[in-house]
Amino acid sequence: MGRAAAERAGADSRRNGGSQGHLSLPVPLLDRLDRELGEGAGLVAIFDYDGTLTPLVSTPEAAVLAPSVRATLARLARSERVRLAILSGRGLSDLKARVALNDVVYGGCHGLEIAGRDLRFRHPRARAADIAATRRELADALPAVPGARLEYKGLAVTLHYRGVRPERWSRVQEIASSVLRRRRTVTVIQGHRIFDFMPRVGWNKGQAARWMVRRMASTLPRGRVVVLYAGDDNTDETAFAALRHRALTIRVGATPTAAQYSVQGVRDVQALLRRMASALAA
The missing domain is CATH 3.30.1240.20 (Eukaryotic phosphomannomutase, cap domain)
Structure with missing residues (x-):
């Protein structure tokens, strides 16, 4: 999909409240995803939860995943070309209950615990x-x-x-x-x-993301694999740095970042999810 289509996607995002009067989804990012996925590449995608898939709210209990977002995540997770993960500071059981999807890898407590799609990890020194x-x-x-x-x-x-x-x-x-x-x-x-x-075990989202990417990518069919990581918090900066030469990295929010790209808010992430699902279905 070219620049004109990307601009139309940006207009859709603006109507849904995803940006503040200008294109928020970076055109180079969209073009890269469209090209790679359109040519049959696999996708490993990791998302933070709070502030990325759901808006930031006053209490953790109020951060509920919208049904439309869950449906798009489910659509991605069902694809044989996709390995999808959610990596969060939330506890593992809480995260799994909130997303409530099979075929997803979950990383709780900043990746101290990981489970899903036959993967299981608990840091051996975490007490x-x-x-x-x-x-x-x-x-x-x-x-x-x-x-x-x-x-x-x-x-x-x-x-x-x-x-x-x-x-x-x-x-x-x-x-x-x-x-x-x-x-x-x-x-x-x-x-x-x-x-x-x-x-204090020397573990963070960056190390957890590398662990997840290696193992999820190895389960995809042989060939080109696109890796994407999106998050909104300072804790995600370790993942942006760790995946600098391996992934398309996206910071949610107007904050200085090591990520390659920035988007304005959760609705932009939702638009990106829909864009990837459409590209995989084309």
Whole structure:
């Protein structure tokens, strides 16, 4: 599909609220996908969940995958030429329940746990006991910060502070730093108004994405494989860097990034999913 078709796709995205008055889906990205998929290439695609497949919301429970997005993901996952994965900071069981699709590889807790399509991984040095102790310390400190809440995920515990007044954010930082100093076996990853406490095992989305890409690509028919990774958070920057010479990388949102391309929002990602599904069906 050429530039004129890409511009029409951009117009569709604008009508659906995906951009702010100009073409948001990069034409070079669309042209590359159309060409490669049109010539029969396989596709390995990895997406973050919150802020990429679903809008960012005030509480984790409210991030519900739209039925139309699930339908497009299902259409992609059913293709023999596609290996689809969702890689998130969410717990593995929570992520699987929210997406609720077979033939998808799920990576929870930033890839500390991976399951799907006969793949299974749990980082051998990740100890749930360390996270349980961290959870208890955080819970003891939270009454000092109204609006903060904890989300326990087995191999990680997340301190959410979207509901905290801005003048109290420094107190949240102090609590996180204090717990981290006492817990030498735990590290923290900072995201959108969250602190993710995880086992200190030298693992991140970048390493998890490489692991997933190698194994998913090996199950595709022999031939050319296009790899795509899309995410909206600073935690996704490790994946953009790790896949720099291997994948088409996309940052969601207007933020400086190591990704090759940027799109404005979730609706642009949805338009991209539809575009890929159509290209594979052509």
